[in-house]
Amino acid sequence: MNFFLTRWRRLRLRVRKGMPLRYTMMVVVVVGVLLPALLLLALEQRISEKSQQALLTQSETALMKIGSVSIAEPMWVVDRVALDAAAVRLLESPQIVAVRIEDGLANTPVLERVRADFTGDLDRDTAGARLSRRAQAVMRNGESLGTLVLWFDADYGRGLLQARRDQMLVLVLLQTLAILAVLMPILVTRVLRPIERLKEHASALLEHNLDAPAAQLFVWRRHDELGLLGRHLGRVQEELRELFMQLGKKNAQLQQMAFYDQLTGLPNRSLFIDLVQREMLAAERNGQHFGIFFIDLDRFKAVNDSMGHAAGDALLIEVARRLREVLREVDVVCRQSGDEFLVLVRDIDHWESLGELAQRILRVVEAPVVLAQIPVKVSASMGIALFPEDGRDFETLVKNADIAVYQAKTLGRARYSFYHSELNSRLLANLELEQELAYAIDHNQLVLHYQPQVDASGGQLVAVEALVRWQHPTRGLLYPAQFIGLAEESGQIAEMGVWTLREACRQLADWTARGIMVGNMAVNVSALEFRDHRLLDSLQAALEASGVPPQRLEIEITESVLMAETETSQRIIERLRQIGVGIAIDDFGTGYSSLAYLKRLRPHQLKIDRSFVNDTETDSDSRAIVKGVIGLANALGLNVVAEGVETAEQQQFLIEAGCHTLQGYFIAKPLSVDALEDWLRKRTA
Numbered sequence: 001m002n003f004f005l006t007r008w009r010r011l012r013l014r015v016r017k018g019m020p021l022r023y024t025m026m027v028v029v030v031v032g033v034l035l036p037a038l039l040l041l042a043l044e045q046r047i048s049e050k051s052q053q054a055l056l057t058q059s060e061t062a063l064m065k066i067g068s069v070s071i072a073e074p075m076w077v078v079d080r081v082a083l084d085a086a087a088v089r090l091l092e093s094p095q096i097v098a099v100r101i102e103d104g105l106a107n108t109p110v111l112e113r114v115r116a117d118f119t120g121d122l123d124r125d126t127a128g129a130r131l132s133r134r135a136q137a138v139m140r141n142g143e144s145l146g147t148l149v150l151w152f153d154a155d156y157g158r159g160l161l162q163a164r165r166d167q168m169l170v171l172v173l174l175q176t177l178a179i180l181a182v183l184m185p186i187l188v189t190r191v192l193r194p195i196e197r198l199k200e201h202a203s204a205l206l207e208h209n210l211d212a213p214a215a216q217l218f219v220w221r222r223h224d225e226l227g228l229l230g231r232h233l234g235r236v237q238e239e240l241r242e243l244f245m246q247l248g249k250k251n252a253q254l255q256q257m258a259f260y261d262q263l264t265g266l267p268n269r270s271l272f273i274d275l276v277q278r279e280m281l282a283a284e285r286n287g288q289h290f291g292i293f294f295i296d297l298d299r300f301k302a303v304n305d306s307m308g309h310a311a312g313d314a315l316l317i318e319v320a321r322r323l324r325e326v327l328r329e330v331d332v333v334c335r336q337s338g339d340e341f342l343v344l345v346r347d348i349d350h351w352e353s354l355g356e357l358a359q360r361i362l363r364v365v366e367a368p369v370v371l372a373q374i375p376v377k378v379s380a381s382m383g384i385a386l387f388p389e390d391g392r393d394f395e396t397l398v399k400n401a402d403i404a405v406y407q408a409k410t411l412g413r414a415r416y417s418f419y420h421s422e423l424n425s426r427l428l429a430n431l432e433l434e435q436e437l438a439y440a441i442d443h444n445q446l447v448l449h450y451q452p453q454v455d456a457s458g459g460q461l462v463a464v465e466a467l468v469r470w471q472h473p474t475r476g477l478l479y480p481a482q483f484i485g486l487a488e489e490s491g492q493i494a495e496m497g498v499w500t501l502r503e504a505c506r507q508l509a510d511w512t513a514r515g516i517m518v519g520n521m522a523v524n525v526s527a528l529e530f531r532d533h534r535l536l537d538s539l540q541a542a543l544e545a546s547g548v549p550p551q552r553l554e555i556e557i558t559e560s561v562l563m564a565e566t567e568t569s570q571r572i573i574e575r576l577r578q579i580g581v582g583i584a585i586d587d588f589g590t591g592y593s594s595l596a597y598l599k600r601l602r603p604h605q606l607k608i609d610r611s612f613v614n615d616t617e618t619d620s621d622s623r624a625i626v627k628g629v630i631g632l633a634n635a636l637g638l639n640v641v642a643e644g645v646e647t648a649e650q651q652q653f654l655i656e657a658g659c660h661t662l663q664g665y666f667i668a669k670p671l672s673v674d675a676l677e678d679w680l681r682k683r684t685a
């Protein structure tokens with residue numbers, strides 16, 4: 001029961017949701033054929049029932065008549081054998097169940113015959129309307145001989161009707177099946193299948209599966225409504241395919257723009273982040289490692305500035321090509337920004353392999369690139385961070401790789417460096433110091449110490465060199481080595497230089513005003529400051545503000561300034577000479593000393609580097625170099641200062657070699673203003 005209930009519910013649900021067309025059609029055909037036929041059948045049954053009832057009544061009347069006529073003669077002659085035979089003959093009629101002949105003669109027994117297959121009771125069944133009883137007088141020549149009683153089977157008529165209904169039902173079913181057999185194939189081929197195809201076609205369109213076979217192969221030749229619909233769908237499909245093709249192209253373009261660098265064609269940072277994050281998930285799952293290389297081109301800005309942006313672009317394109325070439329298929333390189341590239345190095349078997357790959361990258365980058373027909377050599381500095389050791393998220397990994405780049409640059413560029421946490425703390429400390437330096441410049445935490453330079457022959461003070469110190473509130477007195485590099489990197493060196501010039505000139509003016517004779521004032525100017533045309537303005541402002549004559553100011557520049565001589569530095573040197581400010585070449589002999597620039601720039605003084613002075617006691621080569629520099633300076637009419645004089649022997653050697661000026665701890669260390677004044681007082685005392 002439950003089974004049928006569930007089926008019925010399911011069917012109702014299906015019907016409510018919408019039965020497949022095939023079933024609907026079958027139901028329509030079956031119901032459409034079967035229902036009228038059944039109605040007709042029912043009607044016909046009703047009519048037949050009525051007409052048959054009349055026929056049966058007539059037939060019963062006729063049987064009564066025939067029966068009474070057939071028994072009249074045997075009754076007259078009182079032939080009981082013939083009478084019995086007549087009763088038996090009457091029973092042969094299927095309508096008659098029992099026959100009773102009641103003779104009118106006294107003492108003549110009633111003759112009753114019942115059909116052999118009848119098992120009921122005549123009186124009871126008559127009362128129950130299963131039998132109908134009819135009686136008729138038997139007449140002969142107007143005289144009543146007795147009574148004939150017949151019992152008729154009431155079910156006989158119903159049986160006939162039932163048999164007829166069954167036959168009709170079979171006919172109706174056969175007719176329905178015949179109609180189904182003829183109609184259904186026609187409906188299937190002409191309606192259902194085309195609709196099915198249309199449905200598949202529309203579904204394929206809906207799923208954007210424009211190359212699905214249903215959408216591709218079906219050609220509609222019919223000219224009816226379905227054919228028209230099919231052809232329309234075909235056209236829609238064509239138009240959609242065209243539209244999707246265009247959309248696909250546009251999408252690809254957008255993807256290219258959103259995820260790839262337009263200049264180099266490499267993945268951009270967004271795509272790279274995505275790939276690295278996926279790699280992290282996979283690596284975490286499988287317990288693997290991978291590396292992030294941060295590549296920064298060295299002196300790319302110089303190429304851009306000197307050769308133009310087109311050359312800079314060409315260089316980046318070429319570097320990107322080389323990186324792609326040198327990396328394995330599984331690795332991913334992206335352009336992060338400007339001259340910075342990031343590489344995701346997958347499937348690392350051992351750390352050494354990372355170093356080897358980094359080395360290969362450095363080599364390919366260093367191969368000369370021809371830009372505007374000039375072969376240009378660039379190098380790269382690289383930082384390497386490892387997952388998961390150096391970071392478990394993208395930002396940390398890249399930040400640490402960047403810190404390692406900083407380390408590689410600090411170590412002299414054109415190399416790679418692995419990140420380690422110590423680097424991070426050093427960088428953080430530097431960053432902190434960098435921020436504090438800005439505050440220090442504005443809040444008078446910088447001080448100048450002055451180191452005396454004395455005449456070699458007479459020992460008189462001829463100049464002092466101003467050397468900057470940082471009186472740090474918590475770290476104590478900091479020396480230039482601890483913050484000049486930072487100031488140069490952060491650009492704060494320019495501001496610091498302005499302050500130094502102003503303070504040195506102010507102090508010189510103060511000493512002069514107080515009658516303290518220190519000679520000239522030497523101020524160090526870094527290579528970076530020298531490339532900034534604002535140096536001249538601040539220098540002139542310092543001279544004007546203090547009233548110090550330009551001839552009493554000496555600017556110390558290193559050989560590196562002259563080596564990287566730019567238009568600006570050339571102009572500055574030229575202008576300094578015009579103003580009358582002295583130029584001293586610091587650390588002379590340590591760089592690529594060129595006689596050509598000495599001739600061109602005509603500095604007024606050379607300062608022999610203290611490494612040569614230190615070695616004069618032990619190394620004959622150093623002695624020869626010192627003598628050579630002194631000879632050269634004499635020949636060019638330049639003053640020579642020996643720096644780093646630490647012993648009496650060194651001083652003696654330098655005096656004998658003909659050096660003009662001496663500076664070093666043996667004479668005096670760099671001194672604060674008060675200490676210098678004390679030192680002077682003691683000398684004159």
Ligand SMILES: Nc1nc2c(ncn2[C@@H]2O[C@H](COP(=O)(O)O[C@H]3[C@@H](O)[C@H](n4cnc5c(=O)[nH]c(N)nc54)O[C@@H]3COP(=O)(O)O)[C@@H](O)[C@H]2O)c(=O)[nH]1
Pocket residue numbers: 451465466467468479480481484500524525526556586587607610643644645646663664665666670
């Ligand atoms: N742009 C600027 N650079 C500056 C400024 N002040 C200093 N500097 C640069 O820092 C360098 C280091 O300076 P400092 O630590 O002050 O060292 C000087 C002397 O202390 C040291 N010196 C002098 N005599 C001796 C000696 O006998 N032995 C020895 N071991 N060291 C000695 O030499 C430094 C001065 O040398 P130099 O400049 O070559 O004359 C300094 O070199 C500058 O480059 C600044 O204000 N601006």
